[in-house]
Amino acid sequence: MLALSDLNSLAQSPHQYITDQKVQHRWLSEYKNFLSIPNVLGDSVNIVRNAQLISDMLKQNGVKSELLLSGEPNSAPVVYGEVLVPGAVTTLAFYAHYDGQPVNPKQWAEGLEPFKPMLMSDRIDKGGKPISFPTDQEWVQDDWRLYARGSSDDKAGVFAIIKAYETLLKTGKKPSVNIKFFFEGEEEAGSTNLDVIFSKYKGKLKADLWVICDGPRNISGKKQVVFGVRGDVNIDLKVYASKRPLHSGNYGNWAPNPGMRLAQLLSTMKDNNGNVLIEGFYDDVIPLSETEKQALAKIPPVESILKEDLALGKPDGEGKSFMELLTLPTLNINGMASGNVGSMASNVIPTEATAVIDLRLVLGNDVKRQVRKVYDHIMRQGYFIIDHDPSDEERKQHPLLAKLVMRGAGYNAQRTPMDLPLAQKVVKAIETTIDYEVIKVPSAGGSLPLYLFEKILEVKPITVPIVNYDNNQHAENENVVLQYLWEGIETMSAIMVMK
Amino acid sequence: MLALSDLNSLAQSPHQYITDQKVQHRWLSEYKNFLSIPNVLGDSVNIVRNAQLISDMLKQNGVKSELLLSGEPNSAPVVYGEVLVPGAVTTLAFYAHYDGQPVNPKQWAEGLEPFKPMLMSDRIDKGGKPISFPTDQEWVQDDWRLYARGSSDDKAGVFAIIKAYETLLKTGKKPSVNIKFFFEGEEEAGSTNLDVIFSKYKGKLKADLWVICDGPRNISGKKQVVFGVRGDVNIDLKVYASKRPLHSGNYGNWAPNPGMRLAQLLSTMKDNNGNVLIEGFYDDVIPLSETEKQALAKIPPVESILKEDLALGKPDGEGKSFMELLTLPTLNINGMASGNVGSMASNVIPTEATAVIDLRLVLGNDVKRQVRKVYDHIMRQGYFIIDHDPSDEERKQHPLLAKLVMRGAGYNAQRTPMDLPLAQKVVKAIETTIDYEVIKVPSAGGSLPLYLFEKILEVKPITVPIVNYDNNQHAENENVVLQYLWEGIETMSAIMVMK
Numbered sequence: 001m002l003a004l005s006d007l008n009s010l011a012q013s014p015h016q017y018i019t020d021q022k023v024q025h026r027w028l029s030e031y032k033n034f035l036s037i038p039n040v041l042g043d044s045v046n047i048v049r050n051a052q053l054i055s056d057m058l059k060q061n062g063v064k065s066e067l068l069l070s071g072e073p074n075s076a077p078v079v080y081g082e083v084l085v086p087g088a089v090t091t092l093a094f095y096a097h098y099d100g101q102p103v104n105p106k107q108w109a110e111g112l113e114p115f116k117p118m119l120m121s122d123r124i125d126k127g128g129k130p131i132s133f134p135t136d137q138e139w140v141q142d143d144w145r146l147y148a149r150g151s152s153d154d155k156a157g158v159f160a161i162i163k164a165y166e167t168l169l170k171t172g173k174k175p176s177v178n179i180k181f182f183f184e185g186e187e188e189a190g191s192t193n194l195d196v197i198f199s200k201y202k203g204k205l206k207a208d209l210w211v212i213c214d215g216p217r218n219i220s221g222k223k224q225v226v227f228g229v230r231g232d233v234n235i236d237l238k239v240y241a242s243k244r245p246l247h248s249g250n251y252g253n254w255a256p257n258p259g260m261r262l263a264q265l266l267s268t269m270k271d272n273n274g275n276v277l278i279e280g281f282y283d284d285v286i287p288l289s290e291t292e293k294q295a296l297a298k299i300p301p302v303e304s305i306l307k308e309d310l311a312l313g314k315p316d317g318e319g320k321s322f323m324e325l326l327t328l329p330t331l332n333i334n335g336m337a338s339g340n341v342g343s344m345a346s347n348v349i350p351t352e353a354t355a356v357i358d359l360r361l362v363l364g365n366d367v368k369r370q371v372r373k374v375y376d377h378i379m380r381q382g383y384f385i386i387d388h389d390p391s392d393e394e395r396k397q398h399p400l401l402a403k404l405v406m407r408g409a410g411y412n413a414q415r416t417p418m419d420l421p422l423a424q425k426v427v428k429a430i431e432t433t434i435d436y437e438v439i440k441v442p443s444a445g446g447s448l449p450l451y452l453f454e455k456i457l458e459v460k461p462i463t464v465p466i467v468n469y470d471n472n473q474h475a476e477n478e479n480v481v482l483q484y485l486w487e488g489i490e491t492m493s494a495i496m497v498m499k
Numbered sequence: 500m501l502a503l504s505d506l507n508s509l510a511q512s513p514h515q516y517i518t519d520q521k522v523q524h525r526w527l528s529e530y531k532n533f534l535s536i537p538n539v540l541g542d543s544v545n546i547v548r549n550a551q552l553i554s555d556m557l558k559q560n561g562v563k564s565e566l567l568l569s570g571e572p573n574s575a576p577v578v579y580g581e582v583l584v585p586g587a588v589t590t591l592a593f594y595a596h597y598d599g600q601p602v603n604p605k606q607w608a609e610g611l612e613p614f615k616p617m618l619m620s621d622r623i624d625k626g627g628k629p630i631s632f633p634t635d636q637e638w639v640q641d642d643w644r645l646y647a648r649g650s651s652d653d654k655a656g657v658f659a660i661i662k663a664y665e666t667l668l669k670t671g672k673k674p675s676v677n678i679k680f681f682f683e684g685e686e687e688a689g690s691t692n693l694d695v696i697f698s699k700y701k702g703k704l705k706a707d708l709w710v711i712c713d714g715p716r717n718i719s720g721k722k723q724v725v726f727g728v729r730g731d732v733n734i735d736l737k738v739y740a741s742k743r744p745l746h747s748g749n750y751g752n753w754a755p756n757p758g759m760r761l762a763q764l765l766s767t768m769k770d771n772n773g774n775v776l777i778e779g780f781y782d783d784v785i786p787l788s789e790t791e792k793q794a795l796a797k798i799p800p801v802e803s804i805l806k807e808d809l810a811l812g813k814p815d816g817e818g819k820s821f822m823e824l825l826t827l828p829t830l831n832i833n834g835m836a837s838g839n840v841g842s843m844a845s846n847v848i849p850t851e852a853t854a855v856i857d858l859r860l861v862l863g864n865d866v867k868r869q870v871r872k873v874y875d876h877i878m879r880q881g882y883f884i885i886d887h888d889p890s891d892e893e894r895k896q897h898p899l900l901a902k903l904v905m906r907g908a909g910y911n912a913q914r915t916p917m918d919l920p921l922a923q924k925v926v927k928a929i930e931t932t933i934d935y936e937v938i939k940v941p942s943a944g945g946s947l948p949l950y951l952f953e954k955i956l957e958v959k960p961i962t963v964p965i966v967n968y969d970n971n972q973h974a975e976n977e978n979v980v981l982q983y984l985w986e987g988i989e990t991m992s993a994i995m996v997m998k
């Protein structure tokens with residue numbers, strides 16, 4: 001039953017509702033509260049608090065909610081909910097994840113903390129200034145940015161999906177499809193237990209299409225639908241020198257330097273144009289179809305916007321377009337460390353040097369095969385490879401010694417055919433909210449374990465991203481532009497009433 | 500006037516005194532207290548506390564003491580003292596430094612803290628276990644190690660010199676030379692103001708020879724005298740990519756990776772054998788004299804001890820001996836960093852990558868000329884070099900951009916002729932404490948700004964190191980073996996009564 005106070009909103013369209021100042025005030029306050037709960041996997045107390053809050057948000061909209069548990073130790077629950085719509089013949093499942101990448105608070109800009117959401121007038125590096133959270137009398141500005149870990153990746157997705165359903169409820173719109181809500185808490189760790197959950201709850205999770213809300217809108221600012229993702233796997237690589245740190249004067253020229261060894265090893269992996277030199281690295285790649293190539297050609301070029309925005313002299317991959325490069329496998333150095341830099345640096349020959357390597361995979365690549373190529377390459381550089389900390393004997397026996405360990409199991413890429421009828425309906429639904437053609441991307445650069453949807457649930461996923469591209473996701477100073485959050489809610493609500 | 504309690508010690512020889520358990524108990528307690536005061540330059544409160552304590556130790560032995568000030572802002576005082584001996588015609592000045600290298604407490608072994616001295620039964624990586632500081636009834640063991648920043652480098656020098664003088668006083672031995680005590684507090688920062696102090700106090704600091712007590716004894720464990728040092732200069736090198744950190748999936752293959760750029764740049768600087776590939780790097784080196792070559796040949800080989808101790812498969816510099824390699828200039832990577840590794844790593848393309856480079860110089864090299872070679876080399880790799888954080892315009896204009904900044908002014912190498920008569924007397928004095936020939940090293944691998952002694956004070960220095968070689972100086976877990984500390988005191992007292 002509706003309360004009197006709801007009568008006014010019933011007169012509103014979803015678009016009017018998401019731009020209503022009262023609604024935006026409440027949403028901003030609720031989202032701030034959501035972002036205040038740390039969401040790094042491993043912090044199990046806060047992970048559970050996040051899940052509880054999401055569950056509460058679903059219940060506030062009358063959605064029956066439950067936690068799906070993999071049963072694995074220390075795993076984060078999936079928050080699940082469903083709405084069965086009388087007469088609906090199609091079921092859409094909506095996916096987002098509430099966990100975020102690890103944070104190094106020291107790297108965040110002064111005044112910012114990862115889990116103390118702050119409003120800023122603009123991007124910090126463009127001169128953005130702190131804004132007090134507005135009182136009821138003050139206007140919520142569309143171009144304000146909310147800074148916090150997870151603000152874009154991917155609590156925005158969780159929030160947008162739930163608030164989209166609220167929007168329909170409050171404006172008296174009936175969904176045209178049955179809706180399943182699925183909010184994961186382990187995506188940033190590689191969705192470690194998603195396969196277990198999918199197998200265990202296969203019946204419950206039956207749907208005709210999964211809508212994945214993650215990643216950014218097109219760099220041009222336009223809305224886009226993404227039909228595929230790259231796979232991903234991380235490798236920890238460590239090389240060794242003397243087992244004790246040494247005075248760089250008393251031993252310099254005789255004791256090998258692990259940083260130099262790592263530099264020499266890494267430098268063999270890529271040329272100056274960013275091409276990976278590892279043997280067979282690009283061999284398995286399945287080329288794009290004609291439809292995919294045509295879609296790629298229609299995507300507006302973004303290189304000049306990006307070069308300007310990132311103050312970049314010369315990008316890698318000369319000779320190929322930005323979008324084309326995203327359809328190829330990558331090798332990226334996420335982090336690198338040896339000894340100390342800055343004020344803690346000292347005149348020392350460190351004992352080891354470490355790199356974290358990120359491999360993105362495309363259709364045709366296989367995680368184990370791709371990692372094996374890196375492994376074999378390192379061996380060909382003369383290294384003996386181990387998977388544990390070396391013993392003294394191993395150190396003495398193998399002049400070049402590297403520890404190579406995969407982080408988690410990684411996963412392969414996935415691509416959904418661009419002509420899938422239900423996907424076309426989603427595209428059309430989104431186009432009711434805009435006055436231009438939705439950009440259709442054959443494959444995004446980012447990764448989600450979407451192959452699991454095909455493999456276990458036997459269903460196709462498509463991705464509908466909502467946040468601004470310059471959100472610093474995975475890094476310090478993550479943020480979301482409020483307008484993108486509001487429009488994301490509108491996008492999701494349009495999909496829920498698709499024709 | 501002597502107290503009654505001193506009568507007993509008067510019967511002792513210096514050797515008996517330094518091995519007296521009552522004396523060792525008191526010294527251990529005093530040294531622990533000295534090491535408890537943090538000694539990292541910049542921590543000016545504690546730097547002054549260190550200077551005050553040293554001054555007090557001098558006064559306790561009746562030595563007139565004062566602080567020499569450079570007058571430069573934030574500079575650490577030199578603690579100076581002198582003893583004029585009736586009838587003495589020679590003046591020896593003794594140098595040591597009380598400041599230590601910066602510390603990263605996280606890198607120290609569990610249970611250890613840089614400024615909470617801990618006694619261990621052996622080297623930690625050899626299974627050493629914590630030992631309570633002994634009560635009066637317990638024996639002080641020679642092979643115990645005291646762990647703390649500065650325990651070897653170089654509060655050991657300060658302590659040994661002062662306690663050597665105490666030993667003479669307490670055993671009724673009259674020094675054969677006038678003694679000047681000179682304890683610096685800025686050595687680890689490159690002795691920034693030593694030139695100012697030398698110029699300002701040139702008259703006061705007049706001496707016939709300077710004895711520098713710093714660095715380790717020979718790796719074989721034998722006592723040695725060192726006739727030269729390498730020069731030293733540090734460079735901060737930073738390379739840039741996008742000005743914002745980027746999601747490694749959404750931008751991977753297009754956005755350049757700064758870690759890879761740094762790796763590629765550094766890898767051009769050395770070959771796999773550790774030879775520096777920078778053009779002209781070895782060009783200025785003045786070869787060793789015949790005397791120096793002969794001395795070098797007499798030094799016992801240490802390679803096999805070191806390889807075993809450091810669990811090292813293959814050292815750099817194949818084809819040259821350890822000692823020979825120490826007479827050549829070096830290029831060492833003290834530290835390297837980009838993004839994060841370990842639990843804070845995330846799937847990101849970082850904005851920059853940093854290395855701290857340490858150049859050691861030998862006779863013939865000049866700091867500015869040597870740095871210039873590195874500078875030119877980096878330019879030849881296509882880099883545009885700046886000395887400040889780049890503007891957006893600079894980033895856009897120069898695809899390869901590196902910031903290169905010297906840390907301090909650095910200094911050149913120094914060598915004292917091995918046949919200098921006063922130096923020979925010092926060697927003979929040390930040999931009264933041992934039953935083998937002192938090892939004579941033409942030039943040590945480490946650095947001290949000894950060229951300043953020649954240049955400003957117009958006097959030659961020689962170095963008499965006292966601590967164990969495996970002391971982890973400049974790194975985590977710095978330590979001193981107590982026997983080396985006691986024997987160091989004996990060495991210094993023998994020099995003070997040299998014939």
